[in-house]
Amino acid sequence: MGKGIWTVYADIIVDISLEKLDKTYQYRIPEDLEKEAVIGARALVSFGKGSREITGYILDLSLEPKLAPEKIKPIKKILSGQTIIESELIRLAWWIRDTYGSTMNEALKTVLPVKQAVQAKEKKSVSLAVSREEALTLLAEFERKKNRARVRLLTELLEEGTMDYRFLTQKFAISPQTVKGLADRRIVHIEKETVYRNPVAKEVPGKEKAICLNEEQRRAAETIIDNMNRGIPGTYLLFGVTGSGKTEVYLSVIEQVIASGKQVIMLIPEIALTYQTVKRFYHRFGDRISILNSKMSKGERYDQYVRARQGEIDVMIGPRSALFTPFTRLGLIIMDEEHEGSYKSEQVPKYHARETAVERAGYCGASVLLGSATPSAESYYRAKQGEYTLLTLTKRAGAAQLPKVYVEDLREELKAKNYSIFSRRLKALIEDRLKKREQIMLFLNRRGYAGFVSCRECGHVMKCPHCDISLKYHQIGYVKGQGKLVCHYCGYEMPMVDTCPECGSKYIGTFGIGTQQAEEMVRKAFPGAVTLRMDTDTTSGKDKHEQILAAFAGHEADILIGTQMIVKGHDFPEVTLVGVLAADLSMYADDYRSGERTFQLLCQAAGRAGRGTRAGEVVIQTYHPEEYCIAAAASQDYISFIRQELSYRELMGYPPVSSLIALLVMSEVERYAVSFASFLADFVRKSCSEQEGVSCLGPSPAVLSKANDIYRQVVYVKGKKETLTWVKQKLEQAIRAAGRKEVTVQFDFDPINSY
Ligand code: ADP
Ligand code: ZN
Ligand code: ZN
Numbered sequence: 001m002g003k004g005i006w007t008v009y010a011d012i013i014v015d016i017s018l019e020k021l022d023k024t025y026q027y028r029i030p031e032d033l034e035k036e037a038v039i040g041a042r043a044l045v046s047f048g049k050g051s052r053e054i055t056g057y058i059l060d061l062s063l064e065p066k067l068a069p070e071k072i073k074p075i076k077k078i079l080s081g082q083t084i085i086e087s088e089l090i091r092l093a094w095w096i097r098d099t100y101g102s103t104m105n106e107a108l109k110t111v112l113p114v115k116q117a118v119q120a121k122e123k124k125s126v127s128l129a130v131s132r133e134e135a136l137t138l139l140a141e142f143e144r145k146k147n148r149a150r151v152r153l154l155t156e157l158l159e160e161g162t163m164d165y166r167f168l169t170q171k172f173a174i175s176p177q178t179v180k181g182l183a184d185r186r187i188v189h190i191e192k193e194t195v196y197r198n199p200v201a202k203e204v205p206g207k208e209k210a211i212c213l214n215e216e217q218r219r220a221a222e223t224i225i226d227n228m229n230r231g232i233p234g235t236y237l238l239f240g241v242t243g244s245g246k247t248e249v250y251l252s253v254i255e256q257v258i259a260s261g262k263q264v265i266m267l268i269p270e271i272a273l274t275y276q277t278v279k280r281f282y283h284r285f286g287d288r289i290s291i292l293n294s295k296m297s298k299g300e301r302y303d304q305y306v307r308a309r310q311g312e313i314d315v316m317i318g319p320r321s322a323l324f325t326p327f328t329r330l331g332l333i334i335m336d337e338e339h340e341g342s343y344k345s346e347q348v349p350k351y352h353a354r355e356t357a358v359e360r361a362g363y364c365g366a367s368v369l370l371g372s373a374t375p376s377a378e379s380y381y382r383a384k385q386g387e388y389t390l391l392t393l394t395k396r397a398g399a400a401q402l403p404k405v406y407v408e409d410l411r412e413e414l415k416a417k418n419y420s421i422f423s424r425r426l427k428a429l430i431e432d433r434l435k436k437r438e439q440i441m442l443f444l445n446r447r448g449y450a451g452f453v454s455c456r457e458c459g460h461v462m463k464c465p466h467c468d469i470s471l472k473y474h475q476i477g478y479v480k481g482q483g484k485l486v487c488h489y490c491g492y493e494m495p496m497v498d499t500c501p502e503c504g505s506k507y508i509g510t511f512g513i514g515t516q517q518a519e520e521m522v523r524k525a526f527p528g529a530v531t532l533r534m535d536t537d538t539t540s541g542k543d544k545h546e547q548i549l550a551a552f553a554g555h556e557a558d559i560l561i562g563t564q565m566i567v568k569g570h571d572f573p574e575v576t577l578v579g580v581l582a583a584d585l586s587m588y589a590d591d592y593r594s595g596e597r598t599f600q601l602l603c604q605a606a607g608r609a610g611r612g613t614r615a616g617e618v619v620i621q622t623y624h625p626e627e628y629c630i631a632a633a634a635s636q637d638y639i640s641f642i643r644q645e646l647s648y649r650e651l652m653g654y655p656p657v658s659s660l661i662a663l664l665v666m667s668e669v670e671r672y673a674v675s676f677a678s679f680l681a682d683f684v685r686k687s688c689s690e691q692e693g694v695s696c697l698g699p700s701p702a703v704l705s706k707a708n709d710i711y712r713q714v715v716y717v718k719g720k721k722e723t724l725t726w727v728k729q730k731l732e733q734a735i736r737a738a739g740r741k742e743v744t745v746q747f748d749f750d751p752i753n754s755y
Contacts, residue, residue: 006063010037010075012056014047016086016112024059026066028074036078037061040091044077055079057090059104085309085326086112088363092324095359101728101747102349110349111324113305114298124165126179128157129189138187148554149178157188165190167275213252217245220391221252228257228331228367235358237338237383238371240393241402241636242607246371248397250334251284253369258285258314262331262366267353269340270294270319271565274546278317285315292318292325320345320353323360330366333357338370338379339600344752352750354379373607373638374600377593377649378750380642381656403578403609403616405634407625410582411459421521426579426619434529434558438614439575442561443605444518445586445598452588453485453496453510459623460502461588464492468652470588472703473510488591488754489716491700518581519561526559534562567604576616578609583622583630591754592654595629599641602633655750658693659721661728662714662748662755664702669742670711674699676743677713683734684717688727694719702755714755724749 011024027045029037037043039058047054053076065072093107128135135158142150153174156163168174182188213221220238227234240246254264268277273293281289290304290313307313309326316325320343323333335343335354343353354370361368370379370388383390396402408423418424433440452470453462462471464487471485473496483496500508515535522531534548545565552560553572560566580602587598602620609616622630632641650657663680667673677699684696695718702712717727728747735745748755 007065007069008034008037009062009065009072010043010058011060011062012043012045012075013059014045014054014056016057016090016108025056026072028065028069028072029061030074033075033078036080037075038091039094040087040089042079042084042087043075044079045075046073057086059090059108060094085328088360089324089326091363092356092360096349096351096356099355099725100349100351100749101732107349110321110345110351113302113324113326125162125191126153126157126165126168127162127189127191128154129183129186132158135187146556148551148556149174150182151554152550153178153182153188211245211248213248214245214395214397216240216393216395217249217252217397220249220393221256223389223391224253224367224369225256228260231365233361233365233367235361235368235382235388236370236391237375237379237388238369238391238393239375239380239638240371240373241396242373242604243396244373244393245397246336246373246393247280249393250336250369250371251281253332254315254334255284257331258288260331261329263308263311263313263327263329264315264331265322265325265327265333265357266315266317267320267322267333267335267343267357268317269337269342271342271545272337273317273319276571281315281317288314290316292316292322294319323353323357330361330364332367332369333361334369334371336371339372339374339376341597341752348746350746350748350751374603375638375642377596377642377645378656381646384646401615402636403606403618405606405618405620405636407630407634408619408621409625410621410623411457414456420525421518421581422525422579423619423621426621427525429577429617429619430526430529430559430579433577434526436576437558438577439552439555439557439572440559440577440579441566441572441575441605441608442518442522442559442579442581443564443567443601444515444561444581445564445583445601451510453508454584454588454623455500455503455505456507456509456623457505458500458503459584460500460508461584462497462501464490466490466492467592467697468648469592469594486700488700488703488714490697515561515563522559522561529559530557531559531561532557534560534566564601567601567608572608575608576614578605578616578618580605580618580620580622583620584624587622587624587627587629589754591751592649592652593752595627595645595648599629599633599638599645602630603636603638606633606636653693653695653718658718659724660750661717661724662751663717663731664746664748664755665699665713665715665743666710666746667743668710672740672743673711673713676738676740676745677715679738680731680734680745681715683731684715684727687734688717688730692720692723694723694727704755712755 008029009026010029012027013024037058039060041058042055043058044053044055089111093104093111096110097104097107135154139151139154142154169176169179179188179190183190224236238246238249257264270293278291290307292301292304305326308316311328316322335357338354345351357368379388382388406425408425413423430440451472453473454460462485463469464471467487467489469489471487473483474486475483485494485496497508499506515533519531519533522529532548532552538544538548551557555574583598583602586601587594606618609618620630620634624630628644629641654660665673665677665680681696681699688694697716699713699715702714705712717724719727
């Protein structure tokens with residue numbers, strides 16, 4: 001910006017605790033402050049009638065005055081010195097806005113905690129009111145009566161002494177009625193204290209003895225800490241199979257980071273934020289840890305932010321949003337299960353917590369540690385490019401062994417006239433486990449994956465000739481089979497086929513079985529078995545999810561049937577058989593990540609078998625045993641999988657080798673959505689085509705082509721990351737210039753799901 005040629009104005013916010021984060025005031029930047037007046041900087045300004053001096057933050061810069069220029073006051077001073085945490089978060093919001101596309105206000109709301117009144121809370125704790133001997137006698141009685149919740153409660157109290165009431169009832173699926181019941185019988189005490197701010201139980205820290213790390217674990221932890229001590233922060237990818245001791249590495253690194261006076265953010269998928277996980281951290285670090293979760297009210301969350309800002313906490317554990325914990329001495333961000341889709345926000349701004357963590361860490365010299373048994377293609381690719389440091393754990397730490405995996409070809413079952421959903425091997429193994437009273441998990445990765453068309457005889461799948469992803473079936477009218485096949489990337493269409501173009505069979509059509517149907521079939525085939533089902537229908541109630549898992553863990557059922565929810569993170573030592581009913585369902589979701597997702601799901605599913613002392617077996621049923629994502633999952637060979645996956649991404653120009661932006665164009669009027677989407681696609685083709693490697697797909701109707709009476713069209717743009725950021729800015733200008741109020745456009749950078 002040439003000195004003295006333009007006057008630059010700053011939008012300044014004077015109170016970031018307000019809900020109205022867009023309430024800014026414009027000030028002029030004097031020439032001598034131009035260099036220092038950057039986004040996020042703290043500025044001293046005079047405000048209001050009495051012109052009192054207050055500090056605010058610069059949210060945005062512009063060349064256009066919003067009032068008559070002579071009425072705009074100048075900034076008095078830029079306050080430098082230590083970076084204040086709010087400045088850092090505002091800068092991060094600006095980066096999010098710029099990278100993912102949103103308004104500054106939306107980005108700020110994501111990043112800054114907004115002040116909320118917190119109700120004075122009562123802390124309640126639960127302890128035993130009887131002697132240990134009496135408690136043990138009662139425990140035996142409850143066990144005999146199969147009173148699982150009571151057994152869990154007494155077992156925990158015997159082990160822990162006093163426990164926090166909310167912790168027990170919210171994280172351990174013990175209902176308030178159960179606790180009250182035992183209190184009425186004077187078996188337990190419920191004690192009350194006022195003003196309670198820490199959601200983590202007052203337990204005795206230091207109970208978990210530090211495990212002596214093995215050679216590989218030690219090397220991983222040392223690499224991170226040594227670099228940190230030498231003042232070299234970095235991003236590390238810790239790749240280790242489930243049970244290889246990643247969590248022990250985290251604990252060891254956290255311990256050393258805290259010892260050096262720094263703070264740690266530990267991100268985990270919400271679904272893995274279980275009692276067991278938190279307890280493990282609590283035992284190691286005591287009440288210097290805190291948690292954030294979606295069950296907390298806004299006020300409770302705000303309270304945690306305040307505690308974090310005041311330095312009362314060393315480790316914040318939580319899902320995606322915990323990334324914005326206002327720690328002033330941040331030293332490390334850990335992201336467990338970094339491949340999980342839940343790290344990507346589904347609301348605008350559609351940020352990815354992984355990239356955002358790396359950005360935030362960069363501002364304050366913190367390190368980032370990503371951990372996974374099946375790293376995302378993005379992270380593995382960056383590690384291979386030398387951007388991240390790869391640390392590997394090759395062995396399982398405990399006694400558990402890798403399960404034996406069978407791949408059953410469903411085409412062969414059809415040839416053998418077996419028309420049931422169970423292959424002969426799976427049926428035999430289920431019967432065997434039922435006889436031995438061991439537990440079984442049956443997994444149907446159905447949700448969101450239906451709609452592709454495949455041949456039951458030869459396994460052929462109808463794919464887009466341009467995008468190499470499966471075509472989706474769209475019914476026209478009410479006659480089955482009278483539809484068309486559509487590609488949701490490029491809009492390619494063809495009429496529905498009635499015979500297989502590969503083998504001529506007429507057994508070609510969409511896949512269709514849900515978890516409920518699967519459960520009915522299980523009951524029919526194995527009448528003696530007790531079943532539990534877990535999917536979005538059965539888990540809609542509060543805590544339902546944990547109740548079902550707790551019931552299954554308590555062996556209240558022999559077979560748990562469910563969607564991908566059942567394969568994430570939970571330990572069931574008595575499960576010795578896992579069946580994947582139709583691996584193909586996730587393989588032919590209509591987006592480029594379906595192979596990766598299938599591999600991850602199958603590995604996780606396989607990881608559920610044989611977590612205890614008995615060896616486990618896994619049966620994967622598929623029409624495509626030769627597909628690399630299935631073959632590699634069967635042999636639990638991540639490296640072979642990722643090599644092939646990355647060469648496919650490279651060939652097709654998909655992320656992480658290239659980048660992809662989805663433009664979701666929405667309007668209440670269908671033709672507005674269609675015409676504006678076409679306008680944007682044409683705009684990219686005309687105005688951005690001189691940029692190397694930029695290509696545009698679509699427009700096409702979104703998979704969800706109409707939601708809440710809003711029509712949805714989608715346009716994809718492919719290209720190198722830096723170029724796409726430029727294309728996005730051009731598009732934002734074009735959208736603003738077009739000024740179409742009845743059309744909304746959302747950006748999604750490297751989308752996780754197809755639209
Ligand atoms: P991951 O996070 O990779 O799934 P964990 O850290 O949870 O693995 O470790 C799996 C199991 O192995 C845990 O029960 C843990 O206590 C145990 N474990 C981990 N590291 C060691 C070690 N060095 N020596 C003995 N046991 C270990
Ligand atoms: Zn066929
Ligand atoms: Zn296509």
